[in-house]
Amino acid sequence: MLARAVRILAICGSLQQKSSNLTLLQHAARVAPSGVEVVIFDGLRLLPPFNPDLELDGELEIVAELRRAVRESAALLLACPEYGHSLPGSLKNAIDWLIGTGELERKLVATTAAVPAVERGRRGLRALADTLGAVSARIVGGEPIARGPNFERDVEALLNQLIAAAELPTGM
Numbered sequence: 773m774l775a776r777a778v779r780i781l782a783i784c785g786s787l788q789q790k791s792s793n794l795t796l797l798q799h800a801a802r803v804a805p806s807g808v809e810v811v812i813f814d815g816l817r818l819l820p821p822f823n824p825d826l827e828l829d830g831e832l833e834i835v836a837e838l839r840r841a842v843r844e845s846a847a848l849l850l851a852c853p854e855y856g857h858s859l860p861g862s863l864k865n866a867i868d869w870l871i872g873t874g875e876l877e878r879k880l881v882a883t884t885a886a887v888p889a890v891e892r893g894r895r896g897l898r899a900l901a902d903t904l905g906a907v908s909a910r911i912v913g914g915e916p917i918a919r920g921p922n923f924e925r926d927v928e929a930l931l932n933q934l935i936a937a938a939e940l941p942t943g944m
Contacts, residue, residue: 785816848879882931884930
């Protein structure tokens with residue numbers, strides 16, 4: 773039993789409505805144990821391309837919403853498809869909006885990709901890890917999860933790994 777509720781922000785790198793990566797996150801939200809809330813952020817498609825000049829007159833509402841959601845979460849769960857041997861531009865754009873303001877700094881982040889076979893998706897996850905390295909994120913997982921008979925079990929194992937890491941003292 774958890775001493776306090778743990779909020780995990782789940783972000784899908786795919787913008788497709790029927791993405792297998794979104795299915796992965798939805799399953800994680802359904803099976804989260806008592807005391808854990810998995811909240812899916814669905815605003816990537818609304819974020820403008822990263823340009824600090826857009827905030828010269830104040831923070832953009834969608835950017836503020838993303839920053840607040842990350843700040844209020846103990847950890848993130850990112851499901852990242854591989855596009856062109858890298859991470860999707862929409863997810864990279866979201867990370868770019870967060871890098872300069874510190875919400876991702878040393879944040880606990882589980883990364884994965886829903887894939888048709890386990891040998892797929894690794895380059896995208898490596899690119900995501902490299903990007904998260906800019907903010908010294910603490911990465912859990914980092915392996916793709918193959919769709920198939922073990923998919924739900926593997927999603928649950930990653931979620932449990934993230935929850936266990938979120939419960940560890942941070943030294944602060």
